[in-house]
Amino acid sequence: MLLTRGADVTLTDNEENICLHWASFTGSAAIAEVLLNARCDLHAVNYHGDTPLHIAARESYHDCVLLFLSRGANPELRNKEGDTAWDLTPERSDVWFALQLNRKLRLGVGNRAIRTEKIICRDVARGYENVPIPCVNGVDGEPCPEDYKYISENCETSTMNIDRNITHLQHCTCVDDCSSSNCLCGQLSIRCWYDKDGRLLQEFNKIEPPLIFECNQACSCWRNCKNRVVQSGIKVRLQLYRTAKMGWGVRALQTIPQGTFICEYVGELISDAEADVREDDSYLFDLDNKDGEVYCIDARYYGNISRFINHLCDPNIIPVRVFMLHQDLRFPRIAFFSSRDIRTGEELGFDYGDRFWDIKSKYFTCQCGSEKCKHSAEAIALEQSRLARLDPHPELLPELSSLPSVNP
Structure with missing residues (x-):
């Protein structure tokens, strides 16, 4: 019942x-x-x-x-x-x-x-998420990672001057659940992209996702309206686990339907200039503001479960830019949604992008194992072979035979 x-x-x-x-x-x-x-x-x-x-x-x-x-x-x-x-x-x-x-x-x-597989931590989030996120290791003796601080929302270590003025927020005056086309927040997003279960609609563009403006504290609607998905936090059960070839990874502990919110990419908000001088750039997520200053999220020292999500050439989650507590377009929140149905026990992964691999392929190669893998040693060798046939100076191509495999 x-x-x-x-x-x-x-x-x-x-x-x-x-x-x-x-x-x-x-x-x-x-x-x-x-x-x-x-x-x-x-x-x-x-x-x-x-x-x-x-x-x-x-x-x-x-x-x-x-x-x-x-x-x-x-x-x-x-x-x-x-x-x-x-x-x-x-x-x-x-x-x-x-x-x-x-x-x-x-x-x-x-x-x-x-x-x-031994449970080495019952909750890496220390109770800061809606559901516990256990950590298990059945591969080696590596302990649960502790070289960072788990946070559930983005943080700042220097002044970012984010516009959080409530009077600057565009907001709706809905008295229903914000399911009508009259909802201003939905109109800002082109339309409300969530269905009655809080999942992305089938017609949502997964290749070039639109910005999503969720309802905010200036809106007249109730806290449980249908346009407040990401701000409600993690609802699906996830697990941090030791993979055989890619270090730590994240997998689903339940079946996850397509369009479900998984988690945010959370970390330290920094400027692009600051990102350029940081030694470890493995955890940077570019916020891609094309109209001015550029900022990043760095999850190296401060982050949540998303910092452990590996690259997959055949990804099952996608990043979407979302606005909630403010509408400063320089600082979107990065929300991951499932791009297809995900099985219990399946590893979660998104496409890090060609820009990442253009740099990192000099140091390691992809180990995702997908038939669609574009960045494995084999795939790179095939691409080099193709380019060599087109390039009259193949000796100028980088040498890849000694590259290690990726193991974050």
Whole structure:
């Protein structure tokens, strides 16, 4: 009943349990199945690092364990105490045999050993986001990254003089949910690009996204109007994880429909001149103001989960420039939306752009593994070969044979 009325299955209690944790604790496989069908996160971790499978195994609820395993639960995940579901299960019990069979089946698939992914941080955001963002590593001994400060909104370390004067804001006078064509904020964006579920409309231009002006504090509408998506923060469940070839990456812990807001690119607002003198330019995002001063977001020292999102030549998310608390066109917020349906467990990635690779391909190559990869060592070699046939002086082309692979 509650789910049909739009109940939020991602809400947590004081110990960060979601409703699936409680269904597991009570041993109700029927309720757990309903919640899973409503896209409840099977791998959500609470304050203790326990997943629903940890709880079901500890309480010896065989039906719940079977359900979770059938939906792809990983019995090798470790909680805060370092325990897997195995460690919490009495030997030779029904649950133990279920886990044993699952392990044999998993080991048999592809005849490959299963790497154990350990939860090394239950929430890299430290509670600053709507949902916790755990960090796991099943590749090497690298600890959770701590060489930056997690922030949920852009910060300034020098004066940027952003125009935040509320009297300068164009605003709507809507008394409904801002779904009509009369909404001024929608008109500023050409139209309101969000549907009733807060997703981008199918006709939204993903190649050259228009600016989006969300409703702001000067508007007459309610806080829950349909034109306030990005300012409502992260709603999807994400995970920071260690990849095999590209260092840290971000993946989805739930199915994400096309057009869903994922997260913002958050960091330190700096001028283009400041960006030019910074030694590490790996985390710069150009704000592309073509009519005057140019600014960037640098997530090297201050940033959120987006700083770990890798480049994909076949991206599944796109950046969109959004305005909310101010309308100073020099400083758009950068919001990532899914450009297609994203599967649970799929890595998130956007196209860093040819300008990035024009510079960085001198030092490393792309490891995204896509059939459409344009920046791998192989793709670059093919392009060099093509250019060599056209260029009478191929010796002037850069030497790429000794390039390392990208590993941020």
